[in-house]
Amino acid sequence: MECDLLxxxxxxxxIAAARTAQAAGRSVRVLEARGRVGGRAMTETTTLGVPFDLGATWLHAAERNPLVPLARGLGIALADSDALRQEITFVGRRRATPEELAEYDAAEAAFEPAIRARAAAPGPDIAAAEAAPRGGPWDATVAAWQGQVISAWPLSAISLRDFAANLLSGGNLLPACGLGALLGRLAEGLPVTLGARVARLRWGGGQVVAEGAFGTLRAAAAVCTIPTSLLAGTAIRFDPPLPQPVMQAAHDLPLGAAIKVGLRAVGEDRLGLPAHASTDRQVAPGEELIPITFWPQGRDHAQAWIGGPLAAEMEREGPDAAEALVRAEIAARLGSDAPHAFRPGALVSGWIADPFARGVYSHARIGAARARSVLAEPLAGGRLCLAGEACHADLAGTVGGAWASGEAAARHALGTCA
Ligand SMILES: Cc1cc2nc3c(=O)[nH]c(=O)nc-3n(C[C@H](O)[C@H](O)[C@H](O)COP(=O)(O)OP(=O)(O)OC[C@H]3O[C@@H](n4cnc5c(N)ncnc54)[C@H](O)[C@@H]3O)c2cc1C
Structure with missing residues (x-):
């Protein structure tokens, strides 16, 4: 046996699973397919001259996010995104009036109680969209935020009960170094082998055996954290195959689509907008919403979010199409000269094409609200435990949820090799 935990x-x-094993004094090895750690959290530092997260950005639910105390322990400054945010909403090309903003606030306030009430009602699971308020002037905008933007997929295709269980509340903090860089710091000192894609995992005997171009690694137990998009496919050949309910759960928790676009200012023109100006606009049912934050934390760039099926389409068309779409949005809000305030050549993420992600984060298909607990159930008495954002019951889709799931899986797995 080469280690207690693989x-x-x-x-x-x-990273969380490996740290849990180390803290318990157990031997651990981490095999990572990419040439870097962090997975769907990745901070790019060159293109915009400052850290820009191409994946995970905010530490959501800050009050119960396990990464908040860890970041503080490392002395990493955490900016309070909600305190910094200056919200600016457009209706067409003009800014919303105070009366319109009051209606918008009311629509936002009505959304969550409607979702929670319907989710708690008896009867079969339905699409989250069916429980969302409809018909008001701002309901489609709120639904687009909650669907394509926050969930990276439309509410019409998402399980109401799973969506309700994972509604986020609490603070949203931004690590000064970037969230991907924070994970890099937390992985320091761990025995990680990069460029080690596991092709086959044997878990049928009294041990687990991982095989790939790196060779063979034997351990008493394994925690497997690959995204559900890969689990549902054939990225790793499990021997014996994963049980059918587990495969069904992975299939029922597909990853949504989103593109982050960063555009750097040419000069000093800040378009008359304050720092951390979070802009959106009123949309009609079915219309796309592309939120754009200008000058986040006072920095000289804008960041935009394209979410849902439109993001999938843009990824297929390529980064130039995504940049053109964001420039058109900027022009629609701030006038046709406004896009010229930004240099050509945006920084554009591409998570669907990424062979080790194939999407951004999970949502549950309608009727599959139990899938996360099925996926998180230890297999073979804990010899094989699946972990990751999709396994968390109420922080799914987040780094904090992935972290907590990794810790829990490692504790289960280590229990088997005591
Ligand atoms: C654009 C975007 C924005 C986001 N915004 C936020 C946000 O603001 N806040 C937030 O909390 N979350 C956000 N998320 C979600 C967050 O990034 C994820 O929930 C979280 O990082 C998932 O962590 P994980 O460990 O479950 O999976 P991953 O990070 O995907 O880790 C799995 C690892 O397995 C590796 N791997 C895959 N196949 C193999 C193999 N065969 N062998 C070995 N290794 C393999 C992968 O390379 C990867 O490193 C965002 C994600 C994206 C993409």
């Missing part, structure tokens, strides 16, 4: 994947869940 961890597959060095994203948030894998």
């Amino acid at each position: 961890v597959i994947g060095a994203g948030a869940a894998g």
Whole structure:
């Protein structure tokens, strides 16, 4: 036996699992397919001259996010995104009036109680969209935020009960170094082998055996953190195959789509907008909403979010199409000269094409609200535990949820090899 615990994947869940094993004084090895740690959290520092997160950005639910105390322990400054945010809403090309903003606030306030009430009602699971208020002037905008933007997929295709269980509340903090860089710091000192894609995992005997171009690694137990998009496919050949309910759960928790676009200012023109100006606009049902934050934390760039099926389409068309779309949005809000305030050549993420992600984060298909607990159930008495954002019951889709899931899986797995 080469180690007590084998961890597959060095994203948030894998790093947390490996740290849990180390803290318990157990031997651990992490095999990571990419040439870097962090998984779907990745901070790019060159293009915009400052850290820009191409993946995970905010530490959501800050009050119960396990990464908040860890970041503080490392002395990493955490900016309070909600305190910094200056919200600016457009109706067409003009700014919303105070009366319109009051209506918008009321629509936002009505959304969550409607979702929670319907989710708690007896009867079969339905699409989250069916429980959302409809018909008001701002309901489609709120639904687009909650669907394509926050969930990275439309509410019409998402399980109401799973969506309600994972509604986020609490603070949203931004690590000064970037969230991907924070994970890099937390992985320091861990025995991670990069460029080690696991092709086959044997878990049928009294041990687990990982195989790939790196060779063979034997361990008493394994925590596997690959995204559900890969689990549902054939990225790793499990021997014996994963039980059918587990495969069904992975299939029922597909990853949504989103593109982050960063555009750097040419000069000093800040378009008359304050620092951390979070802009959106009123949309009609079915219309796309592309939120754009100008000058986040006072920095000289704008960041935009394209979410849902439109993001999938833009990824297929390529980064130039995504940049053109964001420039058109900027022009629609701030006038046709406004896009010229930004240099050509945006920084554009591409998570669907990424062979080790194939999407951004999970949502549950309608009727599959139990899928996360099925996925998180230890297999073979804990010899094989699946972990990752999709396994968390109420922080799914987040780095904090992935972290907590990795810790829990490692505790289960280590229990088997005591
Ligand atoms: C654009 C975008 C924005 C986001 N915004 C936020 C946000 O603001 N806040 C937030 O909390 N979350 C956000 N998220 C979600 C967050 O990034 C994820 O929930 C979290 O990082 C998932 O961690 P994980 O460990 O479950 O999976 P991953 O990070 O995907 O880690 C799995 C690891 O397994 C590796 N791997 C895959 N296949 C193999 C193999 N065969 N062998 C070995 N290794 C393998 C992968 O390379 C990867 O490193 C965002 C994600 C994206 C993409």
